[in-house]
Amino acid sequence: MAAIIISASRRTDIPAFYSRWFINRIREGYCTVVNPFNRRQVTRVSLLPADVDLIVFWTKNAGPLIQHLQELDAGGFKYYFQYTVNGYPSPLEPYVPPLDTAIETFSRLAAEIGPDKVIWRYDPIVISNITGFDYHLQQFEKIARSLRGKTHRVVVSIVDDYRKSAHELEKLKNQDVLIAKEVNLQEIGNLMSSLSKFAEKNEMGIFSCAETVPLESYGISPGKCIDEQYIRQVLGLDIKKLKDKSQRPACGCILSKDIGVYDTCLYGCVYCYAGTLKSGLRNRQQHAADSPALIGW
Template structure:
């Protein structure tokens, strides 16, 4: 048994739902090591081999039509749904925040509010996005979603290599990302924690080591969370499924999972993206075949293939 992540590296529900369901029906996918393209392995997606599926998305609307089939086939799943509403200047190809709020509510009503986790992620400070901006936006979305989820996850921007390249492009467009004084971040964190608490939502941080977050009431989170899976699906998982994923950052609390995605394949074009560029995503999408066992390109087998069934 293992947990499937779909996916940290790309938005499977938004762009690759047909492919994913074909993999579900055939019972496996081919995993390509993101750091060694020649290293591939065959991973089971049979219901008896999958503890749960964690979907990561900013727009699950195209995937909604498959949810009944997933449930009928016996799969357990929940969604990490990012909804921060930056607008076209930062998220040029996403539906409006109002449309995504409606989708969030529809998804929650269909599968249960405990299975749709709201991510206000990333918290970015710029000459356009001040602390007051985040207070207003967070409050607005929280008020809309408070009856449709049980948990909100926040994280503050880090300067990953790919994101730093995107930040330089943003600066050329007149949006300058900056790190505000610690007192500003702390004040915003306390504000978010208080607002969440007042509406009965649990609030967690994602891969943060900021010392004052716990004292504000924001506990370190696990987006792929064995304890949470046990709770919402009434399971008793073996100890090995509770182990921290050592391939993730030290600050990340997620447990071990197998990710189905590939970097540089998302088409949302978010200007702050950690996982690749829109241009690379378009090029790779042209190679996508919904009938292939691998997300991008054809698969003809590999001498290094390792079967994990």
């Protein structure tokens, strides 16, 4: 069997909400994953060290997983984190840990595994009447200053329109929150130029994620969240450059196997493409930490 990269997960926050299930699956050596587009198709995914090149974690709160990292190290697993810290107001991120808590947990993780293996994500950038351009300038600079020396890489992207999030964003009007339908490209350019300078000042390389708007002129290079060059430099792994065709055309990531499930996150972020809080709470009732599958059996 060819070794694979495990994505844990673009579809939900496994470290925050399902770390016990994840470590149980590591101990058992496999999990099962339902195809989100064909629920009759179930795949058994090996989680044996010999079959896994690398694990990429995606999270807004790594706290529950930190206690299990020594077990992953002892098993010979290599991994790194894509760690989102936005600190948005509660109408946008109602159940995400407070900014000070998020920075403290991020810092603790970086101290545990090293700053090279924790990538800060300031995304998506949502322009609204409560998160305008000045807001993002101040927020990004504040977080970058707090995370200086705790990461060497930051990823940014502008929020996209997703079918799953459109209704939730529309409901924000009930809280007098108005999302910008169109953004001024000159203002976006000024923002990105400033973010690039803040990143450089705090010793971070800055990259974009699946952006169709070219940002190179502002000092932001097109990035890959699962990047074969980064993996080679940081983890010493020589991974084949096979584009993940299941991702958006603008995504440059190489191939990985996602073991998460949509509609299982419990943060309730209104801009999220992966599901709503209502669906997450409903599906959570079908979760069992000792099941091979994240949801159901």
